[in-house]
């Protein structure tokens with residue numbers, strides 16, 4: 069399943085988060101306002117209760133009771149929404165401010181004594197009105213008279229109306245808040261992802277002829293920096309490979325053109341007039357050399373192309389490296405004697421691989437070394453085991469140091485340090501490329517160093533693990 073767009077996901081996340089936060093805030097505010105009104109009502113009822121208790125405390129005789137009723141009436145004039153009833157023993161009404169509709173449960177509840185609390189408050193509805201009330205004990209100063217019960221109620225219709233209007237606007241604010249965060253979240257996510265769209269633009273603009281375009285890293289947000297860097301690095305690698313590839317094809321054309329134009333010129337010269345049989349034979353011999361060179365180059369190229377596609381069939385068997393080197397030394401002996409170059413072998417070891425391929429790789433290194441070692445020089449092949457386990461075969465020769473800028477490119481196809489020299493020998497600059505692809509196919513590594521007149525190629529290939 070396709071993952072939903074990041075923008076949608078972020079917007080959804082924002083809206084859910086804001087929904088939860090705003091709901092919680094809304095709930096808390098609603099509750100706080102409700103509690104505030106409750107406290108306010110309690111406060112008001114308490115003030116009236118104090119008044120009632122004060123008046124009743126002055127009652128000493130039956131006559132005082134009527135006087136007390138009158139005083140209470142006076143004190144409560146103008147208090148709309150407030151109902152008060154004072155009950156004596158046997159629920160005898162001692163005073164009633166108006167026909168207050170007190171519910172039975174309040175009448176029957178145990179009246180609270182000195183202090184009244186919000187928990188003592190009772191809410192009820194009657195005749196379309198809602199009341200909040202309380203029952204509390206009030207003492208007279210009459211002997212043998214049990215405490216009276218003061219019932220107080222406030223009409224809280226106004227409060228309820230206000231609360232419902234307040235809740236409505238609170239929810240409206242919350243809903244618009246949520247919608248707004250969704251919208252803002254969506255906009256923020258879209259803006260935040262703009263750099264991604266820039267990347268897409270750059271990617272669209274890239275073609276074989278325009279591989280030099282890169283992302284501006286200083287404009288990329290931190291989260292995308294890794295991606296952008298990897299993207300740029302990928303482009304670097306692509307550009308490099310592409311350059312090598314196009315260099316390779318132009319080198320290839322160049323390499324093929326020279327021998328073929330040589331052949332053509334020679335043929336034209338010979339054909340320009342009648343020749344003796346010996347002359348024709350001589351020209352054909354010389355042509356044969358060029359054909360040979362061409363054929364070798366083409367088979368090298370084919371080998372490399374196969375290696376590129378992993379089509380080289382490699383045998384995997386124990387190879388006695390010292391034996392291979394000794395055989396190659398025998399093969400090159402005549403040449404090295406003639407050039408006055410000493411060949412030496414140090415160490416021995418078994419590697420795991422294809423003997424013919426490894427011999428070819430070694431042979432390329434040796435033929436290069438022979439070509440570049442001056443008279444009285446020496447070529448040393450040393451075989452050893454690396455601490456990491458693989459076999460190391462080092463081919464070292466005395467002679468000119470290769471300057472460092474050439475070293476990384478030595479294994480490139482057709483790369484030659486001094487191309488002007490290349491006419492003097494048959495090489496096309498493919499030897500090291502082939503050696504490298506053979507070592508790569510073995511899962512090994514090849515490296516080169518050249519310092520103080522010593523050039524050293526080191527191949528690391530898997531060793532035979534003892535059974």
Ligand SMILES: Nc1ncnc2c1ncn2[C@@H]1O[C@H](COP(=O)(O)OP(=O)(O)OP(=O)(O)O)[C@@H](O)[C@H]1O
Nearest residue numbers: 436437440484485486495496497498499500501523
């Ligand atoms: N031992 C060495 N000492 C100095 N330079 C070397 C040595 N081996 C290789 N080179 C340099 O590396 C270049 C590439 O070598 P490579 O074997 O790939 O090509 P080549 O020998 O010129 O041609 P080919 O091997 O195809 O006949 C050579 O042209 C040479 O300049």
Ligand SMILES: [Mg+2]
Nearest residue numbers: 436495499500
């Ligand atoms: Mg070579």
